[in-house]
Structure formats: structure tokens, C-alpha cells
Amino acid sequence: VYGPSSTPSHPLATAPVSPPPFSVDGFVKEFLHELNTNQGVALSRSSINDQYLALASTVKNYLMARWLETGRKTRESQAKTVGYLSAEYLLGRQLGNALLATDLGDIAQRGLELCGLDLATLRAQEVEPGLGNGGLGRLAACFIDSLATMNVPCIGYGIRYEYGIFRQTFVDGRQVEQPDTWLALGSPWEFPHPEASVTVHFGGHTEKYTDAAGTERTRWVPEWNVLGVPYNYMVPGYLNGRVNTLRLWSAQATQAFDLQIFNSGDYADAVRAQTFAENISKVLYPEDSTPQGKELRLQQQYFFVACSLRDFIDNELEEGFDLHRLPERIHFQLNDTHPVIAVPELMRILVDDHGFDWDEAWEVTQQCFAYTCHTLLPEALEIWSTELLGRLLPRHLEIIYQINDEFLARVREAFPGDELRARRMSIIAEYPSRGVRMAYLATVAGTKVNGVAELHSQLLRDKVLPDFSELYPDKFTNVTNGVTPRRFVRMANPKLSELITDAIGSGWVTDLERLRELEPYADDPEFREQFRAAKAWNKSRLTDLLAQRDGIELPDGHLLDVMVKRLHEYKRQSLKLLHIVSLYEQVHSGAIAAADLTPRTVVFGAKAAPGYKMAKDTIHLINKVAAIVNADPVLEGRLKVAFPANYNVTLAEKLIPAADLSEQISLAGMEASGTGNMKFALNGALTIGTDDGANVEIRELVGDKHFFLFGMSEPEVAQLGAQGYHPGSYYESNPRLKAALDLIWSGHFSDGDRYLFDSVVTNLVHNDRFMVLADFDSYLATQAKVEEKYADVDAWTRSAVLNVARSGFFSSDRSMRDYLKRIWHTQPVI
């Protein structure tokens, strides 16, 4: 029960909470107050961390009144809320975004100056919460930003990992992972609410009983439990006074659990029990797109989903709310298969806890969920073994079996006699072992299933879930991903933002299609000059950062060629690497003169999953090649390879605005969407890319002349695969390719060790699942076109401006409008 126990009589107790004053003087007063009372230090004795924490509190205090007001308005409106269920949120630093959303940046800067402090220094003190792996987690963060900005009620639900994505370091060129201790220096952006904790059960068995009305029912008798403690984070809308909530759950041991063991007299065991419980939210699994099927991961999934459903039903709805009407108040979006266990959990709540009969409960459940698929890789579609699921969540497995029985009855009814089809579509896989296909469960249960780019959604219908799209043609839809223009243009690229605003006004920040109004400026020489000046400023900012962060020196005046994303074979970092090795080889074999090379710096940023050998070997090889190329006097000033360690959101914000060329070179049909590709285009880089994921839509929008397309199309890939792909034949028949591969094989980049990178080269020549060798020629030919165009400064800048002007579609605000229209059917609350 929340609120006072009797009616408040003091007038202040019922007045709306108002934000503190925000003049420069007001800011200074508030900041010093926070420093003194929260940090307990005087300005003269304060550390940078104290100052950062005090600044964060000051901004938080300012947002607080708006947050409370948002909660009140949303409850009052009884509007439908979006419950975004995601195991990952890759948030990036919070301070800069909060200053932008509140327009407090200038005031804070001036106020801090009056205190003898520097805003940029304090901002640099923040450790970003890296609670995600890559695109999927960053997408969730962009979506909640857009919903807040668009005044749509949303609660983001997820896990407060104590350790986020590992910190990557290089030792002799090899990746070494360090724990991400993002909480060590304090975490000013979170609000723990232990009093609102939820108990989550695991294990045990189920039993039948007859209730008071004489109905046969099932109950779950679990064996152990943990406590989910909610931590709330503010999600401020841009300049609109709305502050939504992100609620992340942290696992703790329940007291009852401890006590039992304490009573048995074993203190050490009791402490172990605590550690066991806390393990659930201890660490983010660092696998991007390739889940490992670990028990702890299933525990994590059920843990956060069970907490979230309970939280919504118990705390966000009025007392006595009739759960038959639940779909009027919530639409849960399943961010990939990770939260799909929410489906049987809601069934269990309705049937077992609230006495619904099965059909009623299924009717409600089916209207409460929708599912987004983010992949085409078969190995990324989660299948949980029935053995594990039954042991951890016996009641849920029973429920899944019943959902499946009824579903298969429906399939048999629609396709009589087609037993093969029923077997193909079963939620329960039988081979190679019994398991629950989470993507099928989500498809059966949800109102809609969407892919994340046009091509991906089409392949999802035609290749991944064809039987389902035949059975439920109306369930399938597309929502092309997007990125928030606040963080990735307005905040990350202040110079370009200023230039755009001077030209077309500031409306573009919340209405990104207005960038179209920039088109005529592409032909204005003065505008192009200013555009280049902004790019140059971004490059020099990056140069300073990399010098100080990594000791890397970026040469002046180079084409900045950037490939940043997780290390995955399908993304084909090895193709980029072969390009570099080939340039090096051609110069040294005398085929081309170093003086004829377009001066170019290639920047890589990539983390490999710690257990993914090929990905780690590729990182090692890139670093080895970089060392040789960078030390080569012949290539001095012509070719450089930079691989700063630990690519993350913070680095992306500096790297992307500085890039000239964006590398989006996955094998066609493999990258579901990509979102880095959008960020680069919006910041005026030109793309070299395959016809894959959202590249297809980027090219359609910016135009063929302003995009470097290469490689096979998806149908060509499928055809080559069907007729039998033999990478060896490309190796044998293409002397330039052979020379590059042979050079690696010879040990040239590994101090004469011929075996060090044997696995990488052998794999390319003999297996090459992602057809790197088949696209090599086309890639190099297209890189030559890049160089030709880069030589024409005006033509290049014109294309870059048009990339910005025509990429407004890729705002995550547009993605959210699509979800609202096609899937959630809910509205802003003003």
C-alpha cells in the first residue's frame, strides 16, 4: 500500500512536486548542496568522482518532479502501456543525454565554470552501463528514448547485471576480457526499491488438487526462490517533460531461504545460498546472436520476466482490476526469444493464481504479447531442452505442452493428413534432442511477429517460419529498425547539428524526415565547405581521444574507413582484412606504387564472444596485420590500421561522426538489419555495403549514386549455395586473392609462424560458410570506386550531404510509430 495513512493537512504535502530553480545561480546552489549533503565533501576537497556524482544528482533532482508527474498522469489516464521485455539495454552514458533532454547543458557548463570546474571532465568520469552485447541491446535503448520523447507510456523491463559486457583489452594482439565493474564508483542514475521486491520461484514439482468449487486444478510446489529487487532508471523524453521508467531487476537471496539453512546450523552453507541466488543477475552473457543454452541463462530469463509480470499486475493496475481486461492496459513486446518464457508465466498466473479457466486465460494471453525476431542464423534461435526446462520450471513445461497440443490440433484441422507439417511446426522439437522452440512458442502466442528490416521480414516469412506465415498470414509484419537522433546526431555530432539547425531550424531532432529540407544545400558550395569543416572537427576530436585513450595516432587527411560491430564470421571482418593485406601485398610485390594509394586509415572496433575461437583468432590476426602495416616505412602516410580496444557506445559517439566510409559488408541474407549502418549515414559517411538487412533500404533512400553496393544479392547467395560453393576455386583462379591468403599463410604477419593463423585461412579456403572469397573481387573493385570518388572532394561531400538529408526514415521515432500503428495500437498521453 502506497501513500500516507491519513489525509495530509499541510498545503505543501498535496501540492504538485515542482522542479528546482534552474538559473545559473540556482544550479550552483543546488550543485553545491548535493556535493555537501550527498557526497559529504566541500568543493575544495572534492574528487572528480564526487563532482560528477553531485552533478548527476542535480540533474536528477531537476527531472524528479517530471518523473513523478508522468507516473501520476499515466495512472490517471489508464492508457495502454508498452511493456518492453528485453534481457539487454545498452544504454551508454546517462549524463549527456539527461542534460540534452532537459536543456540544462549550457546552464550546467556556466555554473560549473563559476565553481572552477569543467563539464567535459565530469562527463568523462561516467562509466557507461554496458548491459547489452550489441545491436539488440542498443535498439532497446533507442526505443525507450523514442517512446518517452513521443509521450507514449512505456516501462522497459530488464536485468540489472552487476557486470555488463566485459572490458576488452589486447595482450600481444589477443583479446583478453576484464570484468566490467560499472557500479564500482557509484551509480547515481538508479533508484533501488527493496520494499517492492518480488519473490520468484524455481524447481520442485506440480500437483493436482480440487478447489473449493470442486474444480480440478494444478499447483506448482517450487523448491527454491530468490528475491527480485527493482532498480528504477529515468528515461527522459527530449524537451517534453515526460520521464518514463526503465525497471531493472537484481537478484537477492530471500530471508526464508537463508533462515532454513541457518537453522540447520551451517553458516557457510547459508552464505553459499546467498551467493547462489545473487548469481542470477551477476553477469551478462557475452554472446551476441549465439546463445549457449546455459542453465543460468534460463534462470535469468525467467527471473526478470516473472518479476516484470508480477510488478505490472500488482503495482501498475488499480486494486481489484479485472484481469480479463489486461490487454486493454498492456502490450508486452518480446525482444527476441529471451523473454518468451513470459507466455507460460502469464498463463500460470491467470489459471493457477487467479482461477481463470484455460480458454479464457489463453484468450487474454494471446492479446498481450507480440514478438520481434532479430536474426536469421539458425543457431541463434533458442531451443531449451525439456529436461532443463522441466527441472527448473515444471509447471511452465506442462503449460507449454498443453499450448502445443491445442496448437497442433489446429494445424491438423487446417491441413488434414499432413503429419509432416504438424511435426515441422511443433513447438517441441524432437531431434537432435527434445527441446522447446522458443521462436515457435512466441509466434503461436503473439498478436504479431515482426522482422527488423524489409528483407529480413521477407526472409523470416519465406525461409525461417514459412509454415507459420501460411497458417497465420496476418500475424507477420515488418518494422525496420531505427536509431535515436538525440544521442547519435544531436549529442554525438554538435557541429553537424548546428549546421543543420542553422539551415532548416531545430525541428529535425524530433521529426527527422525534415532532414529532407537539406537536399538543396548539397549543391551549395558554402554549405559543403561548412559540412567538411564539421567532419574535420569530428576527426580532430577523435584524434585527441584515441591518442589519449589508446596511444593511437591518427594521421591527418586520410580517408577514415570504419568497421565497428561485434566480431562475427557472418559480418565478414575477414573480408576487410583481406582488402588491407592485399593492398600491402600489391605494394610490396610492385603491382602498385605506394604513392598511388589513396591515403586511408582503417579503424576496427569489435568484441568477440569469449568462447568464439574463430572470432578471437580474427581479432588477433587484425592486430598482427596492423602492427606490420603500421611499422612499414613504405606505407607510411598511405595506409594505417587502428584497432582501439573495448569498442562501446561511448567510443561510437566519437567514432561515427568522424567516419568517411562505413563498412556494412555482411553476406547478403545474414544481417537482420544493422543499426550502425543507419548511424553512419545520418552522420554523413558513405556506405560500402552488400544488399543485406537495412542496407537495402538505405541504398533505396539515398540513391545508388550515393552508396557503394557490391557483392552477391541474397538470391544469388542462395543459388550459389544450392549449386555447391567451392571457395578453393576462387583461391586458385584469382591471383590477387591467392597472394593475399598465401602471405598470411606464410607466417609473414606471425613472426614466421605458419600455424598461428592456419585455422582462419584454412577455413576461408576450404569452408567459408559466409562466402568471403566469392565477394572478394567485387569488394575490391568497389573500393576502387570509393577511391575515385573520394578524390573528387565536391562530389564526395555532395553525396555525404545527401546521405544525411535522405536518412530521416531511420529515426527510432519512426520505428515506434510503426509499432504503435501495426502492433501495439496505443497512443501518446499528453
Ligand code: CRA
Ligand atoms: N546481433 C542483428 O544481428 C540487428 C539487431 C537489432 C541482431 C542485427 O542485424 O540490427 O539484432 N540480432 O535488431 C540479434 O541480437 C539475437 O539476435 C544483433 O544485434
